[in-house]
Structure formats: C-alpha cells, structure tokens
Amino acid sequence: MSGEYYVDNLSGARLRRCYEIASPRVQRYLQSEINHVKSYVRSGDTILELGCGYGRVLAELVQSHARVVGIDISLPSLELARRYVPTIHTPACDVAAMDALSLAFPDGCFDITACIQNGISAFGVCRQRLIKEAVRVTRSGGTVLFSSYSDEFWEHRLEWFERQSEEGLLGEIDHTRTSNGTIVCRDGFVATTVTPAMFRSLTRDLDADVSIVEVDRSSIFCVITPR
Numbered sequence: 458m459s460g461e462y463y464v465d466n467l468s469g470a471r472l473r474r475c476y477e478i479a480s481p482r483v484q485r486y487l488q489s490e491i492n493h494v495k496s497y498v499r500s501g502d503t504i505l506e507l508g509c510g511y512g513r514v515l516a517e518l519v520q521s522h523a524r525v526v527g528i529d530i531s532l533p534s535l536e537l538a539r540r541y542v543p544t545i546h547t548p549a550c551d552v553a554a555m556d557a558l559s560l561a562f563p564d565g566c567f568d569i570t571a572c573i574q575n576g577i578s579a580f581g582v583c584r585q586r587l588i589k590e591a592v593r594v595t596r597s598g599g600t601v602l603f604s605s606y607s608d609e610f611w612e613h614r615l616e617w618f619e620r621q622s623e624e625g626l627l628g629e630i631d632h633t634r635t636s637n638g639t640i641v642c643r644d645g646f647v648a649t650t651v652t653p654a655m656f657r658s659l660t661r662d663l664d665a666d667v668s669i670v671e672v673d674r675s676s677i678f679c680v681i682t683p684r
Contacts, residue, residue: 462646463579467626469533473511473541475621483617489673490573490604491517497569497600498523505594507557507572507587508580512538512545514573519550526567528555558586565596565683573604573676578649585659592663592683601665601681605651606638610675615640618648653677 467475479487491514498504500522509515509527511534518525519542527550529535535552544550555561557572557580570591577584591601606614618640621627628644635641638650651659653669656679660667666682 461581464531466646468531469511469537471626472531472534473513473537474624475626476513478620478624479617480613480620482613486610486613486673486675487513487574490676493604493670493672493676493678494518494569494571494573494602495521497602499568502568503566505560505562505567505570505591507570507591508574508576509538509552510534512542512552514571515545515550515552516542519544523569524548525550527552528557528560530554530556558582558590560590560594562594564593565599567595568599569602570595570599571602573602575605575648575650577603577605577651584651584655588659588681589663592665592681595681595683597683599683601683603651603656603679603681604672604676605656605679607671607675607677608638608652611638613675651677651679653679 498521502523504518504523504525506514506527509529515525515527532554535554538552539545542550545552572591577587595601619630622630627646628642631641631643640648656669660681664684668680670678670680672678
C-alpha cells in the first residue's frame with residue numbers, strides 16, 4: 458500500500474513539500490542520514506540510491522566526487538529530479554525508472570547501495586527480497602545501507618507527519634491506531650518502522666557482515682558488507 462500511495466499521492470512537488478515543511482529537528486535528522494551515507498563514500502565510488510525521489514539525496518552525494526545513479530518508480534519525482542539536480546544525465550549522475558526488487562544492473566557493479574529515510578518500509582514490498590537485491594548489485598567488500606527510525610525520534614516523526622496531514626499531503630492521522638512506530642491515516646496510508654531486531658532477522662541468511670548503528674538518536678542504520 459505505501460509504495461502505491463507515494464506514487465499516487467506523494468510524488469514530485471508534493472513529495473518535495475513534505476521536506477520543506479519539516480521542523481528544524483527533522484531537518485537535522487534528514488541531514489544526519491545523508492552525512493552518514495557520505496561517511497562511507499570515497500572519491501570515484503559508484504553509488505546506487507534506491508527510491509531517489511526528486512533528487513534530495515543525489516544532489517549531495519554527487520558532491521562527494523562519486524558516480525551516482527538513482528532509481529524510483531515515480532515518473533513525476535524523476536522529472537523533478539532532472540530539474541533539481543543539475544548534473545543529472547552527465548557522467549556524474551543519472552536517474553532511471555526502475556523497480557527496486559528487479560534492478561537492471563549486473564551483479565556487484567556498485568560500491569555503495571543506499572536506501573535511506575525508511576524506504577525499506579515506505580516501498581511497501583518484501584523487505585527480505587529488497588535487501589537481497591541491493592546486496593546482489595553491490596560488490597564484495599562494498600557497503601549496503603538501509604535506514605529506519607530510532608524509537609527516540611518518535612515524537613518528532615509523529616509531529617512531522619501531523620504537519621503533512623494538516624497540509625493535505627496525507628490523510629487525517631488516526632491517533633487511536635497510531636503508536637509504537639506505526640502511523641496510520643484514515644485514507645489508508647500506513648507508515649511502519651523496522652527495528653534493529655527486525656533488521657537482524659532480515660539479514661541473518663546473507664553471506665555478509667552486518668552491523669546496526671544508531672545515528673543522531675533519530676535513525677537506525679543497517680550496514681551490510683557483502684563477502
């Protein structure tokens with residue numbers, strides 16, 4: 458449901474508006490996630506971002522002197538990205554309409570694959586398949602990054618979603634069903650969370666080293682190094 462909802466209701470300019478109205482604390486969380494991804498980047502790396510949206514993260518990753526590719530299923534978001542990121546369709550950066558569960562890339566062709574800002578939940582797809590496909594396209598010794606929300610960020614996250622609801626970007630929040638990391642709206646939208654224990658369960662069968670890192674008391678990162 459979440460993936461279809463984003464395509465139909467939260468793509469392009471509406472998606473960008475969600476970030477424009479974020480509080481300073483949420484803005485800090487968003488930037489901290491980007492900074493954490495950038496801490497793994499070396500000059501000349503090739504990076505894949507799953508769910509690149511309108512290019513918010515791509516625009517910063519390109520500054521790391523890396524080759525960046527973003528994929529998304531929302532055509533309006535990708536069209537906005539082409540205007541938002543001046544380097545798109547150059548050797549430094551490109552975007553493509555593509556399903557994250559069926560990536561049109563050969564095995565091991567990226568140094569880093571990132572799916573942040575809770576994309577693992579927002580996509581609304583099989584999480585285990587999503588992780589395995591991300592690992593498939595990442596080289597041995599490279600880095601796969603997935604993030605979700607820290608429990609400590611719950612109040613800030615809920616306030617941010619309430620702002621989106623007030624602007625008509627989301628439906629009215631059903632507070633009787635909203636708690637413990639899950640936000641439910643009366644129009645059918647549901648935003649969930651992946652906990653550290655869930656990440657460990659999802660990655661236990663991988664031929665990879667896995668660690669869980671909390672960043673800025675707002676994000677939980679699952680860091681996967683394929684062997």
